[in-house]
Amino acid sequence: MTSKYAKWHHPYKPSQKFQKKVAYFSMEFGIDQGLKIYSGGLGFLAGSHMKAAHDLKQNLIGIGMLWKYGYYDQYRNPDQTLLPAFIEKNYCYLEDTGIELQVRIRNNHAVKVGVLVLKPEIFNTAPIYLLTTDVDGNDHLSRTITNRLYDPNDETRIAQSIILGVGGAKLVEILGGADIYHLNEGHALPAFYYLRNRGVSKEQMVFTTHTPEKGGHEERFGPMLNDFGFFERRLNDDELERETVSGNQLNYTIAALRMVKRANAVSKLHSKVARHMYEGVSGIAGVIPITNSQHQGFWQDSKLGQAWKKNNPVAFRKRKLELKEELFGEVLNQTGKIFDPRALTIVWARRFAEYKRADLLLYDLQRFEQIISNSSYPVQIIWAGKPYPGDHGAIGIFNRLVHYTRHKANLAVLTGYEIALSRLLKEGSDIWLNTPRITREASGTSGMTAAMNGSVNLSTRDGWIPEFIRNGKNGFVLPALDHNLPHGEQDYKDSQNLYKILEDKVMPIYYDKPGNWSEIVFNGIEGVVPQFTSARMATEYYEKLYR
16 A cells, blocks of 8 residues: 555654554544534534544544535525535545545445545544545445435445445554554444454454434344345354344344443443343443543633633623624524523523423423513523434424424524534523433533533433532532333423423522522533543543553
8 A cells, every 4th residue: 555644643652641552433523613524412522532532642543434415404494494405515624545445335346435534733633534435436326325424225324334344444454453443333333343354352342332212223134234244244144143133133232242342331320221221131241431521622612711710700701791692693693583692591402302302391381481481580592403304203393493483582493503503502501401301311412511611501310410410509400200200291390390490590590699600600610621521531441441
């Protein structure tokens, strides 16, 4: 291989603490607004990990995919409802490595795979290699494999996993091999089969699982995967039976847990949930907690950070008002509504999924409308987030909010929820509202970056929140419920508790006790930094998962 990139290379000498060579496979990376190869939290997490690896001089590289159309661009139909758009992306700063791989998919069909690199100096990350099938010499169908992140077509999704897994593993071989192969979720599972077939031991393979949701644990018909070349070599009937579970289904997560020495969940609560999910499944690795975190240098507004470090609430409030003005400029641009920077501003912003309950505030409309029409304690609320374009239930919730808020001057639904808007919302909000049903949210890292910017968490007791929250001291938490209750009962009780906390705690403290509010804000930042910053997380991966 003549390419100058055909070797393991960093622009720095790896730190003595982080000498092990780690190849980190992820379907998405949220690095910068200008690199649209992510959909949401999983990508934000992977991006923060790459930034921390660079800061700490870790001997780690990222392996991902160059999505031609990204996830999707979020626009509106004429009636303001959700309109997904797929627009070709071009990135002149990515450099072609000159490396070309060949991966065989279905009936031994050879697919060419090109490799581009995001050099560390562009966005201050560890080197990230991005695979694409949109290269000369491939037929039309092969070129479309890397078109869309989380393509809705099952066969395309299988092909994407093979390209990322087998293609990524072949790339790492060209670069000189790795000491540790880390799969961030099960999307790149074929990498483990490829590596196992070549004698790589399970001590070198580690795995991170990210969600308790069934939809986040791909499960597909084993014989079909065998035909596709998912296992890199064709398995016989006995081998296939050993890999699959009931009904010849291959569960990607169970398969990964059986192939690794170590695995982690992404919060302490999630590790308990994950272990419970796989009770009785034989031969799987133990699942330890390494709580997700986010990159402070990227996400925290520097002036807010300085005011917090100097314990200067006056300077902090002044900067917060400036940031609220910036956010409200976007509200005005999108909705024609003028928000007041001195009014309490609540934001619900994350991926739209049914269990996250974006519309929980609307459960009792009479009660909710009393809150939003309270002239003594004015409230403004913003919703934002991307439903999966094939999730019609989540799209229905998004569109319901659009219709409900259209003529309400203090309520807004924003589109274009990507890194830039996420930053605006975290910097410009007073309350960061998080409403998943308990045990359903693995981590929920948006609340960490919100807290870094003085947005106070108001949340159910799920994901990372139990490790952070001191109710009334650094945020507000709804009373814990029995998660086995029927959904309707959970939603009713959580909504009533949410209204009560807003009316009895949040609104009076914000308006009547500004000194107390500032204390809660500063306690929130102190609780997040450094415990929930990615430097801690990236260090823990070396100490606990890669050891």
